[in-house]
Amino acid sequence: MKIMTKSLLTLSPVALALLLPMSHQASAHGYISKPEARGYLCRLRENTHCGNVVYEPQSLEGQDRFPQSGPIDGHIASAGLRAFGALDDQSINRWTKRHIKTGPNEFSWRFTAAHSSRDWRYFITKTSWDPNSPLTRDQFETVPFCEYQGYNRQPPKTLTHLCNVPERTGYHVVLGVWDVADTPMSFYNVVDVMIDNDDTQKATWQDVGDIVTGRDLKVGDKVKTRVFGDSKEIPSLQTVLTINNENEGLNKNWTIALAEKINASQSWIQAGQLNENNEVKITVGRNEIFAQSNAGISSVELEFEMAPLPKPDFSVTGVSHNYLIEGDAVNFDFTVNLDANAQIQATLNKSYNSIVTKAYEVVKGQSQLSLNYPNAETGHYNLTISYITNEGVTDEKMFHLNIVNSELPEEPTPPVVEPIADVEFIFPESLARYKAGTVVLQPKNNKVYQCKPWPYNGYCVQWSQTANQYEPGVGLYWNMAWIEIK
Template sequence: MITRHTLHSFLKLPLAMAIGMAALSAQQAAAHGYIENPKSRAFMCSNLGGNLNSNCGGVTYEPQSVEYLANGSRDGYPSTAQACHGEFTKCGPADGTIAAGGLRNFAGLNEQTASRWTKVNIKPGLNTFDWRYTAVHATRNWQFYITKKDWNPNQPLTRDSFEPVPLLTDNWNNTLPTKTGGTTSHKVNIPADRSGYHIVLGTWMVGDNTNTFYQVVDVNIENSEVAPSNWKNIGAVQPQALSVGDKVMTRVFNDQGELSAKQVTLNIDSAELAKDSIWPKALAEKVNRAKLGYQIGELNDKDQVVPQFGKNSIFVDKHSDINSVLIAKEQAAKPGELKVTGMQSEYELKDGKVDLHFNAIALNGDFTITASVVNAKGETVAHQQADSGNNAPHFSLALKGVTAGQYDLVVLATSKKGELLQQTISFNLKAEPEAEETPGGGGNGGGTTPETPGKYDHVFPEGLKAYKAGTLVLQPKDGKTYQCKPFPYSGYCVQWKAGATQYEPGIGSHWQMAWNLK
């Protein structure tokens, strides 16, 4: 609804802009609603809901607006905001923002602890959930989900907090469900195996599939038939592929600090055990056998913790002083590796000189890298050391006063731990060809002087800002020379950064738009 204050603000704007904003406001108000019975978290934040929840933020004044509609003000699942055309389990608000519908200005709704929100008492079996509409819209469906039996009420709500199959899908065939101000009722069957604090998530998807409204209802399920669990969920083991030689271990804490005596370590000694579905179960079995006051697995119908393949939950007795169990991973040390790129097998001397350009890349450590050129007599004719800690330096070695023949490039990488890596590359220096006289007095008949082999203006990316049509550069990564194309393509030649290499000569995905190979 456009208020008097809003209209006053519009009048201060140019007419076209004011009309556009008014139309946008009307569109955004096209459909709004909330779960009125049992009272939702957002509804209990408002005056109409009795202000039973406090410090809720912006939703206090509009519990009907917890709406996911993809744009820059919402956080989407899995990573970016986009229109949600499917079920809650596949798209919509990002994990951790579900209660607020992904809306950042309603983020107060996302706070999640066992005692943060007022709860509504319900019983297992059929319960009526009523949506109230401040504005209606053609509707695709309503869906209702419930948290898992072993969910952790002290962690942010994620899709994994809820059962993947909805308790109810109520389809409405893209028709209006009621009049503005009216309600719709939905019979939701609360499972008989649930008791205590749970969350029921209701979603209302409008008919054009562009937006969905989200309402979480904090319920206390009064169920004398189900004995309360003896376990408290305090975390999870997340599956991740490991490598042979790695270690994975538990770190156990109470209010006084870490309990080192309760640590359990699993050595990953085979490729099978390193699989992300295998080691979590093996760790859980080892922990459970140790009987150290915490268990890993999932609860069965007998309230027993049973290790599973893949993801497992971490449980402690409800009266335990253990408040946290973390899973730490220690990767096996990987041997260092040295690569040298950009060297050619042969170079041509010019006035007894030649420049070598190449890259050295040292992996798995902190290295100091040196490069030396040695002639056939065992004499060092050039030497250069890269800055310490630069594990991927570019070298430019100028050989002067050298003669044709065989040479060795020796690249050494020394780590702080004393590890030594070496790469030796042999190359040949070829004598410069003697100049031949051109018949007819040395002229070329008015033609263009051919390019001198190996001639270039810069070693890429040096002098980048000066690149223009006709600029010749040496690409040290492949030892080849490239020429910047004429206008209008020459503008691409200067478009290069370490994180944007699509026009890098000979290397980038679109280099041929900017360069010609010489």
């Protein structure tokens, strides 16, 4: 028995965890890259909701000699590995498909870790298979339609086999099996294919949606198809068109471009008008969306994702840090510069409560505005000044300020405070070192505070002389960051 630590280390963590109980280990890894296997299309993000295989399409390894042994029925696509179990989902519209024809086709393998090889064998689903049932041995032909010997040699990094695909039409699954020579293991890759033999005239098309006309789109807007079957959406069949310039956004242009993109990227869905030859052809004007009657598609809807409107230039000046109560009131005078017509709203808040608010209609340019606070009280406040344009664009700016009874000295000298036991710092000294559990003394009220645990500890270091909303015991939101302990 040949078990080496070096071989084990070449396995990915997922594969190692699943294969560790087995007595033999192979350092081989590989996948079918053309036409792309189901797991590899997950890696390419053309298949969705795939689980861990997006990281390891090369690791679908199970017991060898299918169909006599190997992965159990219903788990063939995942090679019987729980970590890759999402690959075992099976329905007519679950997976992205690659187009091929019957007759000669190339199947290419890419090896991330080559190994001496016994053979490569390819199986295909029967003509009577049920694409909406799990993949089992009964779904596949028992005899491979293509087989290549490995002669116990290591293959190159890429290897291509020319295989004669038997007579089929429509959706089928090809199972490629790479049998390793010196271990009892094989690699299993399923390839979802749409076999087109120039027989589209036999397809029955049904109308499942429309390309809505009558609206122009802007640069950055997107229009998406949403494809539904059996009352659920099928993301793998979605088509997305992005508008890159004004000309593309014209109704007459984007509707044609969307139809062209659908027809180029889909086979079961086509856009246009159905002619007397049972062909779907794009027309200038109204185009409908058709699906093949056996595709399991019930409807196709359009979804528009509008690009956000640019925000106009916006600035506010004239707001001070300290305001003095005069005659029981405070008046806030400020200047707004806004590059659009809009409604301005100014709101004075204290401890999460709105104290006074006022709305103003302004035109593009500079506006001198004022907000009066009658019966004013001292304390820490924030002043929020926001706008909303006629198009619905909005933004805001916030200012922290203090209202006082008399003028404050420019820089008051902090009192000398004797340290208290267990206090690590006198706020705000060594501010950058504060973390969850840090204990500080607040010299302004001679109280002790402890920094809250994650995720609130990040607020403890957010302080400056002009932005003290999280200052312990003093700031407007201090209790979001600190716990008073003494």
